[in-house]
Amino acid sequence: MKQILTLCCVLLCTWAIPSYAILNVEITQGTEDALPIAIIPFSWESEEKQPDLSSFKVISTDLLRSGRFAPVPEDKLLSRPTSTENLDFKSWKVAGVDHLVVGSVRPAGNNQFAVKFQLFDVFKGEQLLGYSLTSDGDSLRYTAHHISDLIYQQLTGQKGAFNTKVAYVTVSRDQKGDSYKLEVSDTDGFNPVTILTSSQPIMSPSWSPDGTRLAYVSFEKRRAQIYTQILSSGERLKVSEFRGLNGAPVWSPDGKKLAMTLSKDGNADIYVLRLEDKKLSRLTKHWGIDTEPSWMPDSQSLVFTSNRSGKPQLYKINGAGIKPRRLTFEGSYNSSAEISKDGQKLAFVYKDSSGFKIATMDLETGVIDVLTEGPLDESPSFAPNGSMILYAEGQRAALAAVSSDGRFKQRLVAKEGEVREPTWSPFLK
Amino acid sequence: MRNYILLMLAVLILAGCPAQPTKDDDAAKAVTDAVETGKLAADGKSQATAFTAGDEPYRKDAINDATSPLSQKVIYFDYNSSSIKEEYRDLVTWHGRYLASNKDMKLRLEGHTDERGSREYNIALADSRALAVSRMLMFQGATKKQIEVISYGEEKPVALEHNEEAWSKNRRVQLVYEAM
Numbered sequence: 001m002k003q004i005l006t007l008c009c010v011l012l013c014t015w016a017i018p019s020y021a022i023l024n025v026e027i028t029q030g031t032e033d034a035l036p037i038a039i040i041p042f043s044w045e046s047e048e049k050q051p052d053l054s055s056f057k058v059i060s061t062d063l064l065r066s067g068r069f070a071p072v073p074e075d076k077l078l079s080r081p082t083s084t085e086n087l088d089f090k091s092w093k094v095a096g097v098d099h100l101v102v103g104s105v106r107p108a109g110n111n112q113f114a115v116k117f118q119l120f121d122v123f124k125g126e127q128l129l130g131y132s133l134t135s136d137g138d139s140l141r142y143t144a145h146h147i148s149d150l151i152y153q154q155l156t157g158q159k160g161a162f163n164t165k166v167a168y169v170t171v172s173r174d175q176k177g178d179s180y181k182l183e184v185s186d187t188d189g190f191n192p193v194t195i196l197t198s199s200q201p202i203m204s205p206s207w208s209p210d211g212t213r214l215a216y217v218s219f220e221k222r223r224a225q226i227y228t229q230i231l232s233s234g235e236r237l238k239v240s241e242f243r244g245l246n247g248a249p250v251w252s253p254d255g256k257k258l259a260m261t262l263s264k265d266g267n268a269d270i271y272v273l274r275l276e277d278k279k280l281s282r283l284t285k286h287w288g289i290d291t292e293p294s295w296m297p298d299s300q301s302l303v304f305t306s307n308r309s310g311k312p313q314l315y316k317i318n319g320a321g322i323k324p325r326r327l328t329f330e331g332s333y334n335s336s337a338e339i340s341k342d343g344q345k346l347a348f349v350y351k352d353s354s355g356f357k358i359a360t361m362d363l364e365t366g367v368i369d370v371l372t373e374g375p376l377d378e379s380p381s382f383a384p385n386g387s388m389i390l391y392a393e394g395q396r397a398a399l400a401a402v403s404s405d406g407r408f409k410q411r412l413v414a415k416e417g418e419v420r421e422p423t424w425s426p427f428l429k
Numbered sequence: 430m431r432n433y434i435l436l437m438l439a440v441l442i443l444a445g446c447p448a449q450p451t452k453d454d455d456a457a458k459a460v461t462d463a464v465e466t467g468k469l470a471a472d473g474k475s476q477a478t479a480f481t482a483g484d485e486p487y488r489k490d491a492i493n494d495a496t497s498p499l500s501q502k503v504i505y506f507d508y509n510s511s512s513i514k515e516e517y518r519d520l521v522t523w524h525g526r527y528l529a530s531n532k533d534m535k536l537r538l539e540g541h542t543d544e545r546g547s548r549e550y551n552i553a554l555a556d557s558r559a560l561a562v563s564r565m566l567m568f569q570g571a572t573k574k575q576i577e578v579i580s581y582g583e584e585k586p587v588a589l590e591h592n593e594e595a596w597s598k599n600r601r602v603q604l605v606y607e608a609m
Contacts, residue, residue: 244578247553261552291550305547335550394544394591
């Protein structure tokens, strides 16, 4: 009964506060070389009653979560300048702060706000960025993420991915049975939306390259079927229901094809479905298991897992009928590869004597970097800018993220139940 | 039957390859294991003769009779393996003969793995396990129409702990009978 009550509570909260976060973020390993930055709380520039401006606090958390920055905690700020006229760069410099962000908000009518912010280089004493943005009252949080993106890009030279989404599967088990949910939230766990609820397993969500759809596997008919679903309308399409396996759907980067694993012709092999005319072609043909395809940026070649050598290893195939090339030789278990958007790195599940971990491999040099400690890590997914890798910690049934260089780690803990199979969205328009 | 021919072919191809790299030892082993099913299934016959000595061992309700070995409907596997272990070969043989004697019965083979490794690989591994059982059942006369294979991979564990004891319970194929 208690669980039912908790569930009701959650549902109510979801309705009442749309920004309710299903995941808590904990930084589990910081870096010493993060860049100190002071973000002054945004000021309200109007005689009108001040609205809730706490959304802008996410600029600090975003930058902190990137592992590249060390924002000064709000209670440790030297001062809170509201004007940029006579900023005391010298004292910020003495305090060891490299960059300073000052911002303000004023009403612009019709539940609209004008948000202004400036980024300063404390050492040079000059402005690096200055923007005026218009935001809906309901989307201040997204505007704040956008500001984080702009600051991140200015200072790291890399496009920010704070305004992207993550899809994942949650499972809660009780006496009445299991409840599986496919959810999409902001990357900090806020604004979760349930895409599908089922008493049977939901697996392997994959984003379309334009970020408007998800493909996934659902066992709702007591057998595996692959669906694609339009996120804005909820409209969905069954794309595969062959006898046997229907799994591991992945959209090609050009959006025209879906690679998947089917066993209709014997055992697990990889097939490619051309979405335009539903033409299905077989890519691999082997008595061993071939599964977990991931596309290279050219939308032609793929990396996949095969146990044709006896144990699961990664292979690359350049097209149907072409002999796959084995990529991994180190370790007895390498699987579930995802290729970074630039095609330079693989993130995958790597097993050594202490368990299953997330590793990357440089596709040019073949060098493997083991990034996590295990013991049951799985489902790696790159941020669209390649800076972080999201994955699932099987032992804790939680999500975690690690920077691609392994130096910075954080955990995203579900407030209840298990959370798994995170998939980072592409950049969204 | 076709599967056996394919497997035999695979063995012949492998046998014909000069000097397999050591990395491929396991592959060769997997094939050999599968081919051995035929031999062991034949062995199972003598065991089954003893079993037949009972009173109508393959009568329709034997699967629900706690005193019949047919009431045992779970087959366990080794880590990352889809070969049917020695101790389960007789049991699978008997279920195969039961299906051959009761053509109006249907059997759903639900394949499962433990939680280790990646989910989609585990779905395929669990499918291989269920297919291995299916092949042995058909060798004993069960027909394709009677058997349905569903793979759940690691999605439906019976034990939720993260240790070998739980994992060994989860690496299984469940036999679920239904009247046609």
